Amino acid sequence: MEENNDQSNLLVSLRVLNQIGASIISEQSIEEMIDTVYYNVNRLIDAYSFAIGIYNPVSERIEYIGARENNIKLPAFSIYAHDRERFSGWIFTHKKEVIINDYATEYALYVPRPVTPLQGMVPASCMYVPLFVQKEIICILSVRTMVKNAYAPQSLEFLKTLGVFISRAIENNRTSSPKLEAVRSVPAHYHLNPLSAREIEVLNLLAKGFANKAIADELFVAASTVKTHTLKIYQKLDAANRTEAIVKAKEYGLIN
Structure with a gap:
């Protein structure tokens, strides 16, 4: 019974994720994206504080604009990306x-001393997830809360999957100024078994013409x-081959 409940909760989470993803890929600005995500992400995890930090390779700083904490917009700020502390x-x-x-003890796994936030409160629990494009970090997605032991491994997977959609939205934001076309409605059967974060990554590379070996090298897997992953993509999208899977994924707004 417990296993069935876990599977049911996972399906609900994946459906919510895809709903959030479909809504943010058409946003014009980072602040609009943060607004959309912040007011939806708490349906699945405790996101007392939520931020997207965009990496500026020229200044080597991570720039935070529109971060939210306890429903309040925080002032813009930036940090040096390579600060070991x-x-x-x-x-x-x-x-x-x-x-x-448990921030009071676990910070030492990553940094030599407790980190004082430039904006907002010191958290009890937090997660930071880097988002990549062509193996390079383009931004860092973060959630924080004042509650200890708030995040399970599933919470991290949720944030990583959300990151796939956010990465795509950021790239869209950089390459186009007009609003993107509305995403075509995804069939109900897809929501019963949505693509995972890794499967979406594989699908994006398939769409770019990568062979399996090249995808393996790009993602550091066998x-x-x-x-x-490819076979699972075909199954979930009800596609017979790579071309059909890519066409359907574009129709559903899963990839460009």
């Missing part, structure tokens, strides 16, 4: 996410793993 420095060095459930 901040979580961003650890993230840029290791290219991995940060998850903390070619056999890519093949497994």
Whole structure:
């Protein structure tokens, strides 16, 4: 019974994720995107504080505009991305996410001393997820809360999947100024078994013409793993081959 409840909760989470994703890919600005995500993300995880920090490769700083905490918009601020005494420095060095459930003790896993936020309160729990384009970090997605032990592994997977949509929205924002076309409604059967974050990454690379070996190299996984993801993509999109999967994914607004 517990396993069935877990599966049911996962399906609900994936459906909400896809709803959020479909809504943010047409936003024009980062602040609009943050507004949309902030007021929806708390349906699934405790996001007392939510922020998207955009990496500026010229200044090597992460720029935060429109961050939210306790329903209040925080003043804009920026931090040096490679500061080893901040979580961003650890993230840029290791290219991995940060998850903390007891800030008072677990900060030491990532930085030498407690980090004082430039804006907002010191959290009890927090997660930071880097978003990548062509293996390079383009931004860091973060959620924080005043509650200890707030985030489970599923919370991190949720944030990583959300990050896939946000990465795409940021790229759209950079390459086009007009509003994007409305996303075509996704069939009900897709919501019963949506694509995971990794499957969407594989699908994006398939759409760019990458072969399985090239995808494996790009994502640092085995070619056999890519093949497994590809077969799952076909199944979930009810597609017979790569071309059909790509066409359907574009129709559903899952990829460009």
